[in-house]
Amino acid sequence: MSRTRGPWTVLDDREVYRNDWVCLTEYAVTRPDGKAGIYGVVGFANHALAILPVRADGHIVLVGQHRFPQNRYSWEIPEGGGALDADPLEGAARELREETGYTATNWREILRMDLSNSVTDETAIGYLATGLTPGDAEPDGTEDLRTRELHFRDALEEVTSGRITDALTVAMLFKAYYMAREGELDSDLSAAMLDQGARRV
Template sequence: MKIYSGKKFEVYIEKFNLPNGKVRETEFIKHRGSAVILPFLDKNRIIMIRQYRPVIQKWIYELPAGTVEEGEDPLETAKRELIEETGYEANNISHLIDFYPSPGVSNELMHLYIATNLKFVGAHPEEYEVIEVKEISIEDALQMIKNKEICDAKTILGILYFKLENQNL
C-alpha cells in the first residue's frame, strides 16, 4: 500500500513472504534509481562537489550524482547530472558497478560510471542545490576518506572501487 508519493520516491507498507516461511510487514522507499559519476580531469585529478545537504545540515564532499528521471536510462542520467552539477561534459563514459546503498529501507539501485576526456561547458544546478565544484587528486581523495572528511557512502564506494580495480595507481 502506497502511503506517500513524492517527486523522487514513494513510500510503501507491504507484506513480504520470507524464505524461512514467515511473513514480514515492511515500510520501504520505492526509488527509480540513480547514477553516480567519477569524473577524471586527467589520470590523477578528479572532479568532486562540496554540497550542502539540508537533511543532515552539513556540507559534504561527494561525487556528482542524481536520480533517474521517469523513462530515462541511467547512462543518460549520468551525462545530465555531470553537466548540471559540475559543468563538465564527458567524451568517454563507462559503467563500473551497480549497488544498493540502503537495501534495508529502499530498493534504490545506484549505477556508478567513470567519466574521462572532460570538456567544460558550464554548470546549471537545480535552484535548490548548493554546490561548490572541486578538483582533487585521487590520492588526496583517498586520504580524505581515511581522515573521515569524505563520509558519503556512494563517494567512498566509487573511489575505493576504482582504486581496487586500478591497483597500479
C-alpha cells in the same frame, strides 16, 4: 491474495505516502519465523547516478553541498537521479554537466550497487568519466553547489580519514582504486591516479 518474497509472505500492502521522487509502502507480512509483522519499503522513482570525473593528470572533481537529511555539508562526486525507463548514461552526462560544467568524451560503467537494501529499493549506477572538457555549471534550484579539484589519492585519504562519508563517493573511489591497481584501466590514467608525486601542494 498472499504472495511470497523469499521467506516472507506478503498478506497486504498500502501506500502510505508519495511525491515525485519517493513513495512509502507498508506491507502486512508473515515473517520468516512465522510471526505476523509489518515491513516498510521506500521506493524510488529514479536510479541513483554517480560520476567519477578523472582528468588525465589524476585529479578528480568533487561537488560540495549541504545535505538536508543529515543537516551537514558534504563533499561528493557528481551525483543525481535518472528515470527508471531512461538511458542512465544520458542522465549521468546531464548530471556531470549541470553540477560541474564538465563534459566527457569517454564513459565507462564501473559500479552497480544497492544503496540501503533493508529499507529501500534504490539502485545506483556509477560511471568513470574521462576526456574532460570544462564548461559552465547549470545546477537546479535545489542545489547550492561548490566544486573543487584534488588528486585522486588525496580524495582517497579524505575517505579513509572520514572527511568524505557519502556512500556512492566512497564506493566509487575504492572501485576505481582497485581497477587502477589491477590494471583494469588505461595504463597512463592508472599511473596518474596512483602517482602521489602528481598531487597539488
